[in-house]
Amino acid sequence: MELLLAPEDKKKIESGIREKYAKVAAGPEGLFKYPTGRAGLEALSYDPEILKTLPSSVLDSFCGVGNPFSLGPLNPGDAVLDIGSGGGLDSLVAARMVGPGGKVVGLDLSPEMVTRANENLRQTDFANVVFQEFSGEDLLFEDGSFDVVLSNGVFNLIPGKGRMLQEACRVLKPGGRLLIADQILTGTLTKSTPERIDSWFR
Numbered sequence: 134m135e136l137l138l139a140p141e142d143k144k145k146i147e148s149g150i151r152e153k154y155a156k157v158a159a160g161p162e163g164l165f166k167y168p169t170g171r172a173g174l175e176a177l178s179y180d181p182e183i184l185k186t187l188p189s190s191v192l193d194s195f196c197g198v199g200n201p202f203s204l205g206p207l208n209p210g211d212a213v214l215d216i217g218s219g220g221g222l223d224s225l226v227a228a229r230m231v232g233p234g235g236k237v238v239g240l241d242l243s244p245e246m247v248t249r250a251n252e253n254l255r256q257t258d259f260a261n262v263v264f265q266e267f268s269g270e271d272l273l274f275e276d277g278s279f280d281v282v283l284s285n286g287v288f289n290l291i292p293g294k295g296r297m298l299q300e301a302c303r304v305l306k307p308g309g310r311l312l313i314a315d316q317i318l319t320g321t322l323t324k325s326t327p328e329r330i331d332s333w334f335r
């Protein structure tokens with residue numbers, strides 16, 4: 134069920150996310166309660182053969198919570214959208230899997246994360262990857278544009294979860310795949326809405 138948020142609460146959440154990820158863009162170490170960077174990738178069993186081919190700065194930028202590729206590999210030639218691409222690790226892993234005949238678009242709300250992803254991209258020879266700054270709640274793509282939509286550690290941050298899911302399904306081709314890695318709450322939510330908003334992205 135969608136949490137009903139006032140427009141000012143939504144704004145507060147978005148500005149908190151932008152503030153946090155402006156810091157994360159400089160390096161995620163010490164800013165999360167779970168392992169990030171290379172330690173996170175190792176713990177989540179990312180393919181070491183693919184990681185070996187990527188610049189070390191992109192491995193260091195990783196702050197995902199799961200391994201979306203554990204849900205199945207991508208196919209050569211696939212068109213892929215990575216929502217909340219951060220420093221670009223999953224987008225570049227995807228680019229390696231889809232090959233030069235495929236394409237990858239990474240998008241992120243945080244301008245600093247997009248800058249970081251572009252710096253990482255410049256250290257590679259991929260010609261089929263772009264990073265853009267906008268929200269996963271409003272996808273500026275035609276219906277049926279992608280074979281795969283990826284998202285890693287982002288869905289939990291998005292106030293309009295229903296909207297993001299609808300948008301992700303809209304831009305998928307018929308038979309396309311949505312590969313989401315995220316964290317879920319298993320206990321009871323006891324805090325009041327204002328407390329939940331204040332602790333949204335901590």
Ligand SMILES: C[S@@+](CC[C@H](N)C(=O)[O-])C[C@H]1O[C@@H](n2cnc3c(N)ncnc32)[C@H](O)[C@@H]1O
Nearest residue numbers: 154195196197217219241242243268269285286
């Ligand atoms: C935990 S990080 C994960 C980054 C990346 N997926 C990774 O695995 O390294 C969450 C990312 O989601 C981005 N984000 C948060 N809300 C977003 C939104 N509404 N639209 C797009 N990106 C968003 C943040 O700026 C941040 O880069």
